Amino acid sequence: MAFGEQTACNSREEAPSAWMGRGACPTLAMPMQTGDGLLARLRPAGGILSIPQFIQLAEAAQRHGNGILEITARGSLQIRGLRPETVQPLAADLDTAGISVPAGPVIELSPLHGIAPDEIGKPAKIEALLREELAAELLSPLLAPKLSILIDGGGTCGLAALTGDIRVTAVCAGVWRVAIDGNERTALPLLTGNADTAVRAVGDLLHLLASLGRHKRCRDIEREHLRSAFPSMEAMPLAGTPECKSPLVGTLALSDGSAVLGLRPRFGQMHASELVAFLGAAEALGATQVRPSPKRVLFLAGLSSQSAATLAQMAPRYALSADIDDPAMHIAACAGAGACASGRFQTKVRAERLVTIAPELLDGSMVVHLSGCAKGCAHPRPALCVVGAEDGYHLILDGVASDIPDAQIASGDIDSAIEKLARLIKNERQAGESAAACLRRIGKHDAIRALRQG
Numbered sequence: 215m216a217f218g219e220q221t222a223c224n225s226r227e228e229a230p231s232a233w234m235g236r237g238a239c240p241t242l243a244m245p246m247q248t249g250d251g252l253l254a255r256l257r258p259a260g261g262i263l264s265i266p267q268f269i270q271l272a273e274a275a276q277r278h279g280n281g282i283l284e285i286t287a288r289g290s291l292q293i294r295g296l297r298p299e300t301v302q303p304l305a306a307d308l309d310t311a312g313i314s315v316p317a318g319p320v321i322e323l324s325p326l327h328g329i330a331p332d333e334i335g336k337p338a339k340i341e342a343l344l345r346e347e348l349a350a351e352l353l354s355p356l357l358a359p360k361l362s363i364l365i366d367g368g369g370t371c372g373l374a375a376l377t378g379d380i381r382v383t384a385v386c387a388g389v390w391r392v393a394i395d396g397n398e399r400t401a402l403p404l405l406t407g408n409a410d411t412a413v414r415a416v417g418d419l420l421h422l423l424a425s426l427g428r429h430k431r432c433r434d435i436e437r438e439h440l441r442s443a444f445p446s447m448e449a450m451p452l453a454g455t456p457e458c459k460s461p462l463v464g465t466l467a468l469s470d471g472s473a474v475l476g477l478r479p480r481f482g483q484m485h486a487s488e489l490v491a492f493l494g495a496a497e498a499l500g501a502t503q504v505r506p507s508p509k510r511v512l513f514l515a516g517l518s519s520q521s522a523a524t525l526a527q528m529a530p531r532y533a534l535s536a537d538i539d540d541p542a543m544h545i546a547a548c549a550g551a552g553a554c555a556s557g558r559f560q561t562k563v564r565a566e567r568l569v570t571i572a573p574e575l576l577d578g579s580m581v582v583h584l585s586g587c588a589k590g591c592a593h594p595r596p597a598l599c600v601v602g603a604e605d606g607y608h609l610i611l612d613g614v615a616s617d618i619p620d621a622q623i624a625s626g627d628i629d630s631a632i633e634k635l636a637r638l639i640k641n642e643r644q645a646g647e648s649a650a651a652c653l654r655r656i657g658k659h660d661a662i663r664a665l666r667q668g
Contacts, residue, residue, distance in 0.1 A: 241359075242305055242315060245296055249555040250280055252296035254304070259314040260338055261289065261323050261505055265497040268504040269490050270311040276486035278304040282553075283484045285510040287546075287593070288376065289325060294553060316345065318352035319361040324372045325507035327365075329515060331469040334368035335384025341365055343413045351420040358429040363416065366398070371462060374398035376508055379432040380419055382412050391450075392416065394432040394440075403450035404440065418443050462511045463536050463543070465522040475501075475514045475522040478540070480533040481547045481565050482510040482592075492532040496525055541576035542569050546593035547584040551602070557586025558602025564628075571629060572636035579648030583615065590615030598653075600628070607631075609665075611658050621662050631665055638664045 240246035245254040263271065271291070275283050280295025296304060308315070321344065323337040324330065344363070345352065364378035368385075374397060381393045381401050390412040393401035405415055422443060423430050440447060463476040493504070502516030512534070514525065526536035535543065545568060548554065550561030561584040568575070568582060575582055575598065583590065583597040588608075590599070599610035601619070607628050608619035623631045638661060643652045653661060 240292075242301070242308075245301055247555070248294070248549065248553060249551070249557060250282075250295045250549075250553045252298070252301060253292055253294050254296060254301065255286065255290050255292045256308075256315045257290045257320050257322070257506075259316050260341065261325060261327075261507075263313065263504045263506075265493055265501055265504060267311050267313055269493050269497075271308065271313060272484075272486040272489045272493070274304050274307040274311075276490075278307070281486040283486060283489065284549075285479060285482050285484075285506050285512065287508065287510060288322065289506045289508040289511075290320070291506055294549070319357055319359075319363055321345075321363045321365065322373060322376070322378070323365050324367045324369070325505050325511075325513055326369070326371050326466075326474065327367050329468055329474065330367065330369040330371065331467075332369035333384075334386060335388075335390060337365035337367040337382075337384075340382055340390065340409055340412060343409060344416060347413050348417045348420060351417055351424075354420070354424050356424040356428050356430075357420065358423075358431050361423070361431065370466065371507070373508070377401075380416055382416065392419075393450075394419065394435070402440075402447070404444040404447045405450070415444070462507065462509055463538050463540075465519060465526065465536070467519060471518075472515070473517045473519045473522040475517055475525055475536060476507070477512045477514065477526075477529055477534040477536050478510055478543055479512065480535065480542055481545060481562050483562065484533065488532045492528070492534065495528060499524060501525070539578075541573055544576045544578050544580070545569070545582050545584060546597065548586050548590075548592035550584075550586040554586055556589065558604070559586060559607070559625075561586055561592075564600070567629065568632060572632045574636040574639045574643075575632075575649055577649045579650035580653075585615040588616045600632070609662075611653060611661060620658050621665060634665050635661070 240253050240255045242254045242256050245252035272283060275281055275293045278296060278300035279293050282294040284292040286292060321341050323341060327337040362378040363380045364373050364376060366373040366383045377397045379394060383391045383398060385391050385406060388408055389406055390409060391403055391406045392412050392415040393403040395401055422435060422439060426434060463478050466474045468474060496514055499521035500517050501514045505513040505515060507513055529536050545565045547561040547565045549557060551557040551559050564584050581593055581597040583593040583599045585592060585599060586602045588601055594614060596613050599613060599615050601608040601615045605622060606625040607623040609621040609623055609631065610617050611620050639649050639652050642656060
């Protein structure tokens with residue numbers, strides 16, 4: 215079994231002429247209509263906010279929305295429950311807080327850039343060069359709104375596992391590799407060179423995409439065009455297996471003696487009042503920065519090891535967790551009914567119930583994906599899926615939410631079905647076997663038969 219966006223944000227002074235429909239890419243300038251109002255997604259420049267800035271952002275979300283903030287699977291922030299008349303006041307408050315959300319495609323940097331003890335290159339330098347040298351290209355209306363540019367400095371908790379259209383990765387001191395369409399293992403390498411060479415290559419790719427027409431992605435570029443622009447690409451080897459060299463949650467000691475604390479909001483969602491209170495305590499203990507990260511993680515920087523330990527103990531009172539063994543971390547839940555117009559059940563309520571009745575499914579060997587509909591926004595990769603449907607729930611043992619279900623379950627029977635599946639794993643698991651391995655060994659046919667017979 216397998217085991218989690220981007221936006222282009224236009225100028226804040228430009229009032230949105232229409233609200234974005236489902237399936238598009240929400241921004242602060244063009245939010246998306248959902249079940250609980252308008253949703254705006256944003257990513258600050260450099261991916262870093264000071265503690266006071268994040269507090270002001272949370273307070274603005276409470277003042278102008280419904281006070282619910284989310285971290286997406288790619289590390290962007292979402293503010294929910296906005297109304298047409300509150301979008302511009304929110305943008306004004308963020309400007310006042312000094313929060314910059316650059317226009318154009320999102321540029322994603324390693325979440326611990328600049329402080330990771332084993333970082334190879336400095337992503338912030340590449341981002342600055344891109345924005346300086348390619349300002350016009352990045353603002354082209356021909357670029358796809360979801361075009362992604364990743365700058366990975368290497369080292370602890372980089373972006374190796376994240377897919378992107380354009381990847382700029384540090385390979386050794388002063389040398390960067392440019393690759394397209396994939397993660398660090400699967401992306402097609404085009405060239406290596408110094409920072410200026412890498413930036414020029416990104417510019418060439420942006421020009422090439424624009425020449426192909428509106429909203430093209432790197433996967434749409436034909437090989438002959440790539441060979442013409444990057445003649446050395448055929449001699450480039452693929453990179454190694456993507457991995458994160460450190461746990462995403464918990465305390466990480468830095469070389470300067472300070473510490474970073476990784477926290478995961480419960481099911482990726484935070485309430486502004488709780489967040490403001492927690493950040494106030496974190497600031498009092500020395501925290502200086504908040505860094506939203508892929509896999510729905512918040513990193514707090516500027517702490518001592520002792521203060522990080524204190525905050526880790528406090529975190530559960532604010533629906534945050536620094537526990538790598540927290541079973542809730544293995545659940546991907548979308549906004550669900552009430553927050554999303556497409557959601558057919560309350561995913562957060564179901565997630566809490568799942569932790570209680572089926573801990574055997576949450577050993578970390580697979581993701582349990584609770585999706586309010588078949589679009590599967592919270593987790594686009596294969597997982598154990600419980601999907602809302604007109605006739606109740608669809609159960610997919612190893613796939614994505616849009617797959618043909620392995621079983622259809624009536625609304626009132628979902629708890630029983632989940633408990634049966636957990637009990638099956640508990641009874642059939644061999645010594646040292648994970649939940650995912652157990653299900654694979656049992657097979658879909660026998661697992662579904664056990665659900666019907668139990």
